[in-house]
Amino acid sequence: AQSVTQLGSHVSVSEGALVLLRCNYSSSVPPYLFWYVQYPNQGLQLLLKYTSAATLVKGINGFEAEFKKSETSFHLTKPSAHMSDAAEYFCAVRTKAAGNKLTFGGGTRVLVKP
Amino acid sequence: DTGVSQDPRHKITKRGQNVTFRCDPISEHNRLYWYRQTLGQGPEFLTYFQNEAQLEKSRLLSDRFSAERPKGSFSTLEIQRTEQGDSAMYLCASSLEGGSEKLFFGSGTQLSVL
Numbered sequence: 001a002q003s004v005t006q007l008g009s010h011v012s013v014s015e016g017a018l019v020l021l022r023c024n025y026s027s028s029v030p031p032y033l034f035w036y037v038q039y040p041n042q043g044l045q046l047l048l049k050y051t052s053a054a055t056l057v058k059g060i061n062g063f064e065a066e067f068k069k070s071e072t073s074f075h076l077t078k079p080s081a082h083m084s085d086a087a088e089y090f091c092a093v094r095t096k097a098a099g100n101k102l103t104f105g106g107g108t109r110v111l112v113k114p
Numbered sequence: 115d116t117g118v119s120q121d122p123r124h125k126i127t128k129r130g131q132n133v134t135f136r137c138d139p140i141s142e143h144n145r146l147y148w149y150r151q152t153l154g155q156g157p158e159f160l161t162y163f164q165n166e167a168q169l170e171k172s173r174l175l176s177d178r179f180s181a182e183r184p185k186g187s188f189s190t191l192e193i194q195r196t197e198q199g200d201s202a203m204y205l206c207a208s209s210l211e212g213g214s215e216k217l218f219f220g221s222g223t224q225l226s227v228l
């Protein structure tokens with residue numbers, strides 16, 4: 001079985017500060033890992049994905065994530081938050097063993113303070 | 115790439131009524147997924163199609179739910195005898211099959227059952 005846990009349902013950061021969103025996964029086989037962002041009244045948009053190539057993955061809008069197998073983690077970071085980063089972020093896992101479905105975490109809502 | 119479109123954006127219905135949602139995927143995508151998202155939660159997998167074949171259904175999908183993709187293009191999701199617990203955002207996504215396939219999501223249909 002595959003599962004994802006996102007620590008912290010809400011995160012508040014100041015504009016210009018580091019954004020760190022935590023994601024831990026559970027999988028008995030090598031996973032594909034994803035981060036999606038959802039802006040209000042919009043669908044989910046892919047930020048980045050890990051596919052067993054480089055462990056440090058760079059995505060859109062200045063976000064990056066690092067795959068750490070020993071910690072079963074795939075935390076998302078951005079060095080300097082912008083007001084436009086206010087949104088909900090979802091970590092997701094997919095494995096061939098579990099078919100083709102994505103399993104999402106519960107999401108982390110990011111609030112950016114001026 | 116016109117994106118994934120879903121219709122309607124919002125649906126309000128009375129308990130016991132039937133509702134049908136439509137999803138038009140990106141034209142060259144052969145896979146189509148339905149997810150359900152409730153407030154404060156990550157999307158939950160419901161079912162997916164490869165071309166016109168429905169390959170997997172979640173145990174979340176009761177007998178009152180049925181999905182079709184008759185010609186391998188658009189898909190419909192029908193809920194019969196709606197219950198208040200069916201109130202949620204229903205998301206559609208499409209993709210090209212592949213190991214790390216990227217899902218493109220529509221903006222969803224928000225269902226409210228009164």
